[in-house]
Amino acid sequence: MCGKERIVASDRKTVEVSRVYKSFGGTTVVKDISFEVRAGEIFGLVGPNGAGKTTTIRMLMDIIKADSGEVKILSEVLHESTKNRIGYLPEERGLYRKITISETLDYLSALKGFDRGLARERGRELLQRLGMLQHQRKKIDELSKGMGQIIQFLVTVIHDPDLVILDEPFASLDPVNVKLIKELIFELKGRGKTIILSTHMMNEVEELCDRILMIDRGQAVLYGNLAEIKSRYRNNSVLFEGEGNWNGIEGVVGSKDHGKYTELFLDGHTTPQEVLAALMRKGVRIDRFEVSTPSLNEIFIQVVEGER
Incomplete structure (x- = not known):
């Protein structure tokens, strides 16, 4: 199986x-x-x-x-x-x-x-x-x-x-x-x-x-x-890897460099689909684009630190 x-x-x-x-x-x-x-x-x-x-x-x-x-x-x-x-x-x-x-x-x-x-x-x-x-x-x-x-x-x-x-x-x-x-x-x-x-x-x-x-x-x-827990603790962000200028995309309120890829943080009204469409309109080369999902280890740290 x-x-x-x-x-x-x-x-x-x-x-x-x-x-x-x-x-x-x-x-x-x-x-x-x-x-x-x-x-x-x-x-x-x-x-x-x-x-x-x-x-x-x-x-x-x-x-x-x-x-x-x-x-x-x-x-x-x-x-x-x-x-x-x-x-x-x-x-x-x-x-x-x-x-x-x-x-x-x-x-x-x-x-x-x-x-x-x-x-x-x-x-x-x-x-x-x-x-x-x-x-x-x-x-x-x-x-x-x-x-x-x-x-x-x-x-x-x-x-x-x-x-x-x-x-x-x-x-x-x-x-x-x-x-x-x-x-x-x-x-x-x-x-x-x-x-x-x-x-x-x-x-x-x-x-x-x-x-x-x-x-x-x-x-x-x-x-x-497990899937529901990960969804509940998910940041409103996407992971992006590629080449081109993504600055100025409406709804992107911040970013974090992870080396090979960048995490883009979205405001509460912007969807990942809208950001993807905006990147494509700007002619940015996209090698990777996915909704950011926290690992269970990250969730555990977040929960435990909140409890303490």
Whole structure:
């Protein structure tokens, strides 16, 4: 599946979190967080390191208990049978070091109640897809850090879970393996699976996620559809690259030089289409012209600085 293709998510809720709090030693690390994750979407749980993302995920997985609030997974409070429908890649990786890749996949899929024959078939398919089938008899402690991370991801999805929770999944991966993991994530989405991606890497969120919850210092600061959020924080400006005199165009109230291109700031009554038409009338050569959209990292800085 092409990474750019978007599959429409369902309105059915896979995860529901309502007014959750968590403190450790008198310090509140998650404060009044509420969100929902819909079936078939890629949902980003984003924010800087130490924001409370991993604590939130551990409450979803019932590894730690919320002090107050409610968490529902697949329409109910999490219990053991529901856990078999979840694939969880924790931030702290851990595999049995003295057994082979094949043995690892067999053993951990069996713990999830997955059919052994199906697990072996799926394991071979995934290993072949990632170019690792020839390594299936290697022990885990013989693998590089990046290869170990790939196996950890395969363990997370081998039992065909309905909900996949990934905490910093791209750590220690080279660009080739990052691309492969992204393709697998999009394929999971295309099959109707729900993915929660927790990361501080905003560029990965922009590429992958449909909706996000942004956390800072344990509190939600931004929540909703990613495209709508970017539109909401968009400057009334355009990015222009080319040659010629653009000065004097009506409605352009300022500019900023970015090296190869210039950002033109428009007044509240001027549209990008009007500026483009004016540039063409002036005979300016246009190599690039697009509406300026802030990056998620820029939005985060703007929101957090406003909160503080």
